[in-house]
Amino acid sequence: WVKESGRGTFRFHQPRKDVDLLSRMRLDHAMRQALQEHEFRLHFQPQIDIDSGQLIGAEALIRWRDPLRGEVSPAEFIPVAEESGFIIAIGQWVLQQAVAQAAQWLQLGLRVPVAVNVSALQFQQAQFVEGVAQALREVGLPAELLELELTESVLLRDADDALHRMQELAELGVLIAIDDFGTGYSNLGYLKRFPIQRLKVDRSFVRGLPDDASDAGIVNAIVQMGRALNLKVIAEGVETEAQRAFLSRCGCHEYQGFLCAPALDARAFEHRFGPPAATADGAAAPVRSNV
Ligand code: C2E
Ligand code: MG
Ligand code: MG
Ligand code: MG
Secondary structure: OEEEOOOOOEEEOOOOOOOOHHHHHHHHHHHHHHHHOOOEEEEEEEEEEOOOOOEEEEEEEEEEEEOOOEEEOHHHHHHHHHHHOOHHHHHHHHHHHHHHHHHHHHHOOOOOOEEEEOOHHHHOOOOHHHHHHHHHHHHOOOHHHEEEEEEHHHHHHOHHHHHHHHHHHHHHOOEEEEEEEOOOOOOOOHHHHOOOOEEEEOHHHHOOOOOOHHHHHHHHHHHHHHHHOOOEEEEOOOOOHHHHHHHHHHOOOEEOOOOOOOOEOHHHHHHHHOOOOOOOOOOOOOOOOOO
16 A cells, blocks of 8 residues: 655555555545546535524535445545545545535625635645635635635644645635644644634544533633634534533634534535525625524
8 A cells, every 4th residue: 555655755554454455445446436426525514603603614524425335434535545645636626616615605695614624645735725726716715715624733744844835825815724623742832833713622522521521621721722822712523502501611712513513515504504595686695593
């Protein structure tokens, strides 16, 4: 199992124990076909202001129904695509679909920033920033309606290169969030050096709220730190009102999770959050939220 490691060289990877090499190769092959045959879709999970309940954004999450395997979780196929390098093609597709959807919503009067997950290998491509700029240009989407979700691993690999790239993205006006915050090995110093607007508290810390004392302590610390650094803090995986209330008391700004909604297809998202109807002159109607 080899992958292109970026500069024309190939690296061997230790096979993981859970899925054997052959089934990963089959999965990779099936993904390549799926992209050609338009079997991928994007769903959108609402991001909600924790106190007002207003919609503040939508995270684009890829979905794949394979004819043989049925619905395959991204937690299963994204790591395989990252290993083979196919994540670059998938990531480009996701980016284009997400900005196209946001541009279409904008025309319907639904102004919703979309957040797109970006894998480390994708972010490290020399053409990454130009690809983002081009995707925005093609659909005419204002850059501030696109947020890129990066994990801490992106920042650690080649910090100078990452910083340079993030500065270019910031110049474009694109927003940057750190996903799964607290699960990577982080040198917290990067938080003050990098142009970041949002921290996403990982679901693993939200799960035990409000009763688990360790989770409560970790989440409280992340929220206080984020606020001190002038970052927005959003909690993922909020399923209960008790979790939401705890986060609100901590000062967490926003949340996403099944308490509001899972990732929805675009029609369902519009139905729930879109303007009741376009007004006669096409002016934007206010965004409804029924949280
Ligand atoms: P993530 O970016 O941290 O996304 C959050 C995951 O938590 C999503 O799983 C979402 O459906 C799930 N989730 C949200 N709220 C709740 C909740 O209240 N309870 C529970 N139990 N789960 C919740 P999903 O869609 O299966 O995606 C898993 C991971 O796959 C993502 O984690 C992300 O790392 C990756 N992924 C998904 N789509 C893409 C993509 O387009 N590109 C890349 N590079 N990675 C993606
Ligand atoms: Mg994410
Ligand atoms: Mg996340
Ligand atoms: Mg997560």
